[in-house]
Amino acid sequence: MAGTDLDPNRDPEDVEGETAIHPDDVDATIPDTDPHLSKEFTARVIDAIRDEDQDRARSLVSELHAADLADLLEGLSSANRISLVQLLGEELDPEVLYEVDASVKADIVEHIPNEQIAEALTELDTDDAVYVLEELDDEDREEVLQALDADDRVAIEESLSYPAESAGRLMQRDLVALPEFWTVGQTIDYLRSETTEIPEDFYDIFVVDPSHHPVGTVPLSRVMRTHRPVTLGEMMDKDPYVIDAEADQEEVAYQFTKYHLISAAVVDKNRRLVGVVTVDDIVEVIEEEAEEDIMALAGVADASLNESILTITRQRFVWLLINMITAVASAYVISAFGATIQQMVALAALMPIVASIGGNAGNQTMTIAVRALATKELSTLNVWRVMSRELTTASMNGAGLALVAGVVVWLVFQNPLLGGVMAAALLINTIVAGLSGLLVPMGLSRAGIDPAVASTVLVTTITDVVGFLAFLGLAALVLL
């Protein structure tokens, strides 16, 4: 937290650096970097939970932002977490349901009556309510939906009818949509009089035609600066950014980033305005999507530290097993050269270097390619330029590494031919690595497979097999 200070009025004791480790305090998982949630504060909450002191628990957390209360709940042991939720009862800030991790949410929701959840959802924006409901199991979701009043239920069910990770799920349904001929004066008067339909925070006024098709947007700051008689039609940005409710959230995030949007209109199949996506939801999508790529490249599915051990283990096991099966290909190549290795056992010591450098070089190009595909910098149209760049880079690096390794091997083993084999194999494998690091993700992407998920296994297998084959094959040809 160095240098940042979010709450000038907070208790200065709360920020004292605490780095001692308390291995037996299973509750103490709050990052010590957070000024709102010091270890002392957490300890006081845990005390209140142990004493089952409802008033103390409620008053302690009453000042917390929902995001901080969510962090607190994530940090507590499961038993304490449930006790705290039960102590808070109806005082639990509904926003917390939106803020907590999926795994913690499941834990909490089971211990709150469905009516209370329904009650909480009506206080949330539709997009946040949908997000909470998405993660309930089917039975709970049905029960909660039944407990909602008809209006809210219909709105939420309509959002849920859009595909997962689509704009329709992200959108908030309450918005300000007004006709072109309204003046600034009418608009302000309307906003001042209307209390129910308008969202608490909004950034743009959407201008619609009589069939409710969006025809323009007016940023609030422009309304504020304009005199009362001017009409919305005169001051609006025409050709508003319009997002199809079925559009994938990654695509929506791309548009928000590229055009620096704060909010954008969402339309249904008939191009009628049905909702608005705001940038705060997009910030989360961007984090999720970049995270997904990192995780997928390493073969892990979920970033949360709160996921159950069994879920994590199973999912990682599958990845490791696939990798082990592909490693058999390398083992097969090596065993084909058993006689060669037996004649010159130094080969066994050197061959992993060739494979490993190939793996690293492939990984470099692959990572660039996977991200460039995700951010739309790489397409079929510039692949030739990028490929020639990657090939040049790979050849130059391969040549440099070959020179270094070749000379060292020559000197150490006093065998110029062995040095030459090492150099040649390294050069070949580095070039193959550069090529496969680019072509594998592009091929997967074309085949409709997420390149982040499958590229690592394929590229590593190629560079391992080629590395062992080139090195041992050349050795068999040249040295024996």
Place this chain on the structure above:
Amino acid sequence: MAGTDLDPNRDPEDVEGETAIHPDDVDATIPDTDPHLSKEFTARVIDAIRDEDQDRARSLVSELHAADLADLLEGLSSANRISLVQLLGEELDPEVLYEVDASVKADIVEHIPNEQIAEALTELDTDDAVYVLEELDDEDREEVLQALDADDRVAIEESLSYPAESAGRLMQRDLVALPEFWTVGQTIDYLRSETTEIPEDFYDIFVVDPSHHPVGTVPLSRVMRTHRPVTLGEMMDKDPYVIDAEADQEEVAYQFTKYHLISAAVVDKNRRLVGVVTVDDIVEVIEEEAEEDIMALAGVADASLNESILTITRQRFVWLLINMITAVASAYVISAFGATIQQMVALAALMPIVASIGGNAGNQTMTIAVRALATKELSTLNVWRVMSRELTTASMNGAGLALVAGVVVWLVFQNPLLGGVMAAALLINTIVAGLSGLLVPMGLSRAGIDPAVASTVLVTTITDVVGFLAFLGLAALVLL
């Protein structure tokens, strides 16, 4: 672009899917997924450039959003890019300087007179102008600054005086700061009359005390909904989120994400309001920071496909060389067991499997740890819980893989002892991988080193050495 449609009025021909590859068209690097920049459109622009037809070039790009013109410039060959910039002359949208990639920007800026750059900068928000200047070399920056008028120069130099990647660099200096006792009516009247000092887009009104310390914020939507006599003091959110101008941008992004902020006040050392950070800048920071981690883990520094080949090659070479040097440790371990391998050459074929599975398992844990550290989910306080989780997962996965591999080796080589050695080595290496995957990033982070940069090399070296050592060592003990 499936499902999304940003500009309902565009020429429908522009979105036709075009997947043919034109290897000799060096200009055609515009992603074909972008509806604003079809191949046909790009070809027409290139024609205009070749004909040196200024009017045609200007009219073609006049309708493009700055972000699209930036994409177009990035896609052109360097010669065409410069020609286009020169054809556009003063018609070049200043925003483009902000939108293009750093390497392309350097290219463009060299071919624009410094006076024109200075002119362009005065039309940008201060934060965007600072961003453009940051990437000029010292001499050009000095010249451009001298060409600015005094007011703009002082504002920009003040921003540049804050550390790189700090809130001070991200902030916009124009903002609306008003005293507590002002009413909604006064505020609206002021905004309607004032034309120079107010930024074009803003989302919050900052309430300041007489010494210009921020004491509250009022979202614009709230001002719009409130009657004229109400004062800002009555309707403001107290305890506003206040960011220190020296705070690191990653920290700022963390706060924006956590608290769903749209804009936040930035204060100097005396806690006086000096600027405002808005969420559109934060969206870019979040993308950059997540990107940095992916790239650093793979040993590549920059995601841009426009970087020069020499820069890329040099930077990747260093990483590969470091990896090659560490790979010598494994080679040394293997060569110590030369006699063992010579007696049973199957060991040479199987040992890479053990090392590779360890590398993959280590990579899984390491990726989780690096991201958890970056997003502040992992700290010294919850390390014990996370470590026990990772150890359990590693042991379970290690046991599962050991069982599979042990039985397969036993059956294939008809040697139960060899199967046992394989199983034991795999189990050991998977557990070591889990531990080092967690402890290496945490140790680096504690030592003040970016864990994303150095973890991969260290973890891979550990799992390689331990893999070869455990497998060959056990084989030497048990089998021979």
